[in-house]
Amino acid sequence: MRKLIVFAALGLFGCDDPLAYPQDIDRLRVLGARTRVAGDASRASPAPGEAVSLEWLVVDPEPSPALGWFFAACPSQGRSRGAPECSGPVFAEQSSPAPSAALPQFDFTAVDAERILVRGLVCRDAAVTSLSDACAGEHERVLFELRVGGDNANPTLADAQLTLDGQPWPAPADLAEPGCAAEDLPVAGDAKLSVQLVLAASDRDPIQDPKGLAPPFEPLFVSQFSTLGHFARPLSVIEGASEQFDLSMSWRAPADAAGQRARFYFVVRDGRGGVDWSARTLCLAP
Amino acid sequence: MRRRLIASIWLAALLWPAVSRGQEEEGDDLEFGATVEVEAPPTEPVRRSVPAEDLRQVAGARGDALRAVEILPGVARSTSYEGGAPVLRGAGQHESVVFLDGAPVPLLYHFGSATSFFPSRLLERVELSPSNFSVRYGRLVGGIIEARTKPPATDRLHALLELSLIDSAALVETPLGRDASMAVGVRRSNLDFFFSQLVPADAYSVVAAPVYYDYQAIGTLRVARDHRLRLMAYGSRDSLKLLFSKPVLDDPGLRGDIEGVLAFHRANVMLESTPAGPWSQRVSLTAGTLTRQQVVGPLRQKLESVQLLGRVEEKLTLGSAADLVFGIDTDVELADGTYHGPRPPGPEGDTNMGESLALSENISIHDDGFEIVQPGAFVELTLRPDRRVSLIPGLRLDWYGHLRHGSVDPRLATRVAVTDSTTLKGGVGLFTQPPVWYYAVPELGNPDIDPYHALHTSVGVEQKLAAGVTLGVEGYYKYIYDDVVAAPGSPYFVNAGSGRIFGSELSLELRPSPSTFVYAAYSLSRSERRGPTGQWRLFDHDQTHVASATASQRLGAGWSVGGRFRYVSGDPTTPVTGAVYDARVGEYRPSYGAQNSQRRPAFHQLDVRVEKEWKISPLSLAVYLELLNAYNAKNQEGTRYSYDYSKSEGVSGLPLLPNLGIRGEL
Numbered sequence: 001m002r003k004l005i006v007f008a009a010l011g012l013f014g015c016d017d018p019l020a021y022p023q024d025i026d027r028l029r030v031l032g033a034r035t036r037v038a039g040d041a042s043r044a045s046p047a048p049g050e051a052v053s054l055e056w057l058v059v060d061p062e063p064s065p066a067l068g069w070f071f072a073a074c075p076s077q078g079r080s081r082g083a084p085e086c087s088g089p090v091f092a093e094q095s096s097p098a099p100s101a102a103l104p105q106f107d108f109t110a111v112d113a114e115r116i117l118v119r120g121l122v123c124r125d126a127a128v129t130s131l132s133d134a135c136a137g138e139h140e141r142v143l144f145e146l147r148v149g150g151d152n153a154n155p156t157l158a159d160a161q162l163t164l165d166g167q168p169w170p171a172p173a174d175l176a177e178p179g180c181a182a183e184d185l186p187v188a189g190d191a192k193l194s195v196q197l198v199l200a201a202s203d204r205d206p207i208q209d210p211k212g213l214a215p216p217f218e219p220l221f222v223s224q225f226s227t228l229g230h231f232a233r234p235l236s237v238i239e240g241a242s243e244q245f246d247l248s249m250s251w252r253a254p255a256d257a258a259g260q261r262a263r264f265y266f267v268v269r270d271g272r273g274g275v276d277w278s279a280r281t282l283c284l285a286p
Numbered sequence: 287m288r289r290r291l292i293a294s295i296w297l298a299a300l301l302w303p304a305v306s307r308g309q310e311e312e313g314d315d316l317e318f319g320a321t322v323e324v325e326a327p328p329t330e331p332v333r334r335s336v337p338a339e340d341l342r343q344v345a346g347a348r349g350d351a352l353r354a355v356e357i358l359p360g361v362a363r364s365t366s367y368e369g370g371a372p373v374l375r376g377a378g379q380h381e382s383v384v385f386l387d388g389a390p391v392p393l394l395y396h397f398g399s400a401t402s403f404f405p406s407r408l409l410e411r412v413e414l415s416p417s418n419f420s421v422r423y424g425r426l427v428g429g430i431i432e433a434r435t436k437p438p439a440t441d442r443l444h445a446l447l448e449l450s451l452i453d454s455a456a457l458v459e460t461p462l463g464r465d466a467s468m469a470v471g472v473r474r475s476n477l478d479f480f481f482s483q484l485v486p487a488d489a490y491s492v493v494a495a496p497v498y499y500d501y502q503a504i505g506t507l508r509v510a511r512d513h514r515l516r517l518m519a520y521g522s523r524d525s526l527k528l529l530f531s532k533p534v535l536d537d538p539g540l541r542g543d544i545e546g547v548l549a550f551h552r553a554n555v556m557l558e559s560t561p562a563g564p565w566s567q568r569v570s571l572t573a574g575t576l577t578r579q580q581v582v583g584p585l586r587q588k589l590e591s592v593q594l595l596g597r598v599e600e601k602l603t604l605g606s607a608a609d610l611v612f613g614i615d616t617d618v619e620l621a622d623g624t625y626h627g628p629r630p631p632g633p634e635g636d637t638n639m640g641e642s643l644a645l646s647e648n649i650s651i652h653d654d655g656f657e658i659v660q661p662g663a664f665v666e667l668t669l670r671p672d673r674r675v676s677l678i679p680g681l682r683l684d685w686y687g688h689l690r691h692g693s694v695d696p697r698l699a700t701r702v703a704v705t706d707s708t709t710l711k712g713g714v715g716l717f718t719q720p721p722v723w724y725y726a727v728p729e730l731g732n733p734d735i736d737p738y739h740a741l742h743t744s745v746g747v748e749q750k751l752a753a754g755v756t757l758g759v760e761g762y763y764k765y766i767y768d769d770v771v772a773a774p775g776s777p778y779f780v781n782a783g784s785g786r787i788f789g790s791e792l793s794l795e796l797r798p799s800p801s802t803f804v805y806a807a808y809s810l811s812r813s814e815r816r817g818p819t820g821q822w823r824l825f826d827h828d829q830t831h832v833a834s835a836t837a838s839q840r841l842g843a844g845w846s847v848g849g850r851f852r853y854v855s856g857d858p859t860t861p862v863t864g865a866v867y868d869a870r871v872g873e874y875r876p877s878y879g880a881q882n883s884q885r886r887p888a889f890h891q892l893d894v895r896v897e898k899e900w901k902i903s904p905l906s907l908a909v910y911l912e913l914l915n916a917y918n919a920k921n922q923e924g925t926r927y928s929y930d931y932s933k934s935e936g937v938s939g940l941p942l943l944p945n946l947g948i949r950g951e952l
Contacts, residue, residue, distance in 0.1 A: 019928035033869035079774045080629040081646060082638045083875045144869040211650040213626040223872050273870055
């Protein structure tokens with residue numbers, strides 16, 4: 001309590017203007033990693049011995065940057081605080097053959113451990129051969145810890161309803177197209193639009209808490225990003241105890257980007273390793 | 287910065303119980319209500335005592351004697367958002383305790399820094415022992431601050447009403463016949479009356495706070511010629527509730543509303559017997575409740591506890607050459623609580639405090655019967671082989687029931703008056719403290735954890751330079767062993783740390799006239815800690831230089847002015863050298879350089895106070911103005927980072943803050 005008031009006085013009031021907006025894609029960014037267990041794409045937690053593909057969502061203001069990458073997997077030491085660390089030797093590693101526009105995908109077989117830690121390095125226009133490489137250009141260092149065993153499922157955005165100012169907003173046929181496509185919805189400069197996203201109740205897994213202190217379901221966190229314009233906030237949440245599955249967020253179009261194509265990314269997480277994402281586009285009208 | 291603050295709010299809130307525990311102790315002054323007080327030589331080599339009346343005049347303390355201890359050497363500056371608890375001679379905030387007539391205080395300052403929980407008008411003295419304190423005190427490895435209450439007035443009715451922008455207070459003291467007197471006081475914050483004007487209109491849909499209040503009632507009764515009974519009740523409640531009109535959603539671990547309550551209520555009964563013979567006794571029993579409740583979005587903590595603090599102390603005067611003090615004290619706390627949140631950090635040295643709460647996995651605990659039973663016993667002999675020499679050996683025994691562990695702490699202090707104006711003093715002793723209680727809860731920490739220890743040594747000299755001018759110089763060294771540190775995995779807390787603290791202190795007190803008070807202090811210190819890795823690093827609140835100069839002057843015609851200037855080295859910080867994107871939660875994890883290898887810029891601040899008093903017998907009316915941070919120094923209290931830690935900027939503390947008040951007295 002003693003700290004709450006000072007937090008209010010010092011922290012909250014002074015920090016409404018962040019130093020950078022995470023929802024704005026203004027450089028090479030990694031936005032998520034999605035676990036695909038062989039034979040059961042819905043499951044986020046592989047069993048020991050199962051083949052896993054870890055897909056990475058990497059975005060940039062340019063639609064198709066050339067990416068070099070390297071990933072390594074090891075058993076993870078359970079840490080109460082701070083970044084996870086390896087508790088054993090690296091059992092799998094993989095790098096991109098050469099920088100390419102394809103999204104990174106790391107394939108490995110889950111070992112018999114409680115958790116697996118995947119660490120990686122993604123670089124623009126450069127090949128990567130180890131985690132200690134120093135990329136001259138833009139790059140991101142990443143990690144992802146996944147649980148082995150259990151039945152946590154990935155949420156899914158494939159069936160989610162996504163609308164823009166009340167109109168259905170379909171996924172683009174070709175996200176890599178640099179200019180506006182025929183199917184892109186047109187938007188006037190400086191327009192403020194409402195984006196609605198409706199998830200399904202089945203996207204949440206139940207949480208077993210014998211103490212009864214945690215909500216009955218896992219929460220869902222939806223991060224929203226755009227390459228042009230600006231979302232009012234970076235994150236939306238469906239709480240574990242909520243029965244409302246629709247999210248509303250506002251996006252303002254840039255005033256000086258006529259004729260350009262804006263790309264949007266929505267990433268949903270359950271906070272326990274379950275991830276999915278989806279992309280949309282708009283055309284900024286002259 | 288916001289993350290760091292809120293993480294601090296949530297995680298360090300668990301430190302409160304450490305402050306709330308302790309033992310029932312009583313002051314040295316067994317002459318209750320005497321009109322003339324003769325101070326016995328202190329039994330601690332480094333006890334510093336300033337009358338509450340002088341401390342109330344310290345500019346920047348808002349008339350609060352307990353806040354004014356910051357002017358004394360050995361007291362580092364504690365930032366308000368870390369609780370405001372004192373940092374004494376390089377010890378952690380949880381390792382030092384403020385006592386009110388010997389009872390450990392659960393809450394020192396309302397909301398971390400607003401004002402202390404007890405009105406200074408009811409205090410007689412505030413005494414600081416930053417290390418090497420008497421065996422009558424235990425379960426601590428840092429230092430102690432003792433606030434000693436003043437007996438209610440016995441001459442006539444006294445009343446006080448004070449209104450300021452920060453709070454309002456009322457106090458009544460009155461005799462009740464020939465053998466009894468009582469005092470009743472109450473205070474309530476005024477912040478909530480204009481808080482809504484300070485808060486950005488679009489930030490919250492509802493603001494119901496902050497509100498604090500405290501109350502005090504003291505009654506004394508002479509039940510026989512040599513026996514005096516005192517009853518005292520006091521309590522305090524802080525509450526805050528922030529309901530957001532738009533969610534705070536830059537951190538998935540921090541969302542939703544914020545509310546918290548910290549409240550305690552205490553009742554104390556004390557019987558003092560001071561017969562003419564060599565024996566005197568004091569029996570004291572305190573019972574109370576403590577409520578700690580916090581909700582930060584999906585995280586919650588609620589703890590209710592009942593405390594029983596008892597002490598029996600006997601004093602035997604063995605002629606003019608020796609005194610013997612012995613006794614027992616007991617601390618019992620019964621706690622029920624629930625907790626849902628991230629695993630709590632270690633007591634200090636956690637570089638991850640500023641990270642997103644989403645990066646930690648939450649744990650849930652429901653404990654409806656945690657018992658802490660800590661009996662202690664002590665014996666202290668004061669030998670005076672010569673009128674200039676005091677030798678004070680002592681021994682303290684403690685048992686920590688919830689840890690199934692005991693401790694034996696021998697201590698020795700000495701004072702030698704070399705001349706009438708020069709006194710040498712020194713002390714050495716062992717001190718033992720149990721870890722914060724929840725570190726022993728199986729789900730949270732380590733049920734096999736043990737208490738940790740410190741060796742204190744200090745030497746010094748007091749020199750009276752002239753009438754009303756006293757100079758003090760002290761040096762000290764402390765070594766902490768078996769210190770409790772956090773571990774990355776189970777068991778989450780272990781006795782694998784150590785610490786070393788050394789420094790020197792200089793104080794100069796000038797009282798050239800009854801209307802003038804000047805006090806200057808300088809502390810030079812270094813406090814280090816070492817974990818299992820074996821590398822020494824700076825303590826989180828290591829402050830190399832702490833300098834302050836305070837002066838107050840009564841000018842006549844009811845005018846008085848005062849000022850205080852402070853210069854303090856900035857706290858150590860750990861540099862952020864990069865960041866890694868954690869794709870599980872969509873947040874960046876910072877990478878750190880060497881722990882506590884950098885410092886914030888130095889802190890400096892000037893506070894001034896002007897007061898004008900009119901006396902219209904039997905009434906007096908005073909108006910005062912305090913300017914906190916008078917020249918609006920931009921002192922950096924923290925650092926905030928962009929979401930990916932690629933950009934950062936300092937966060938300044940409180941700006942120039944005027945406080946206007948009016949006080950009427952009968």
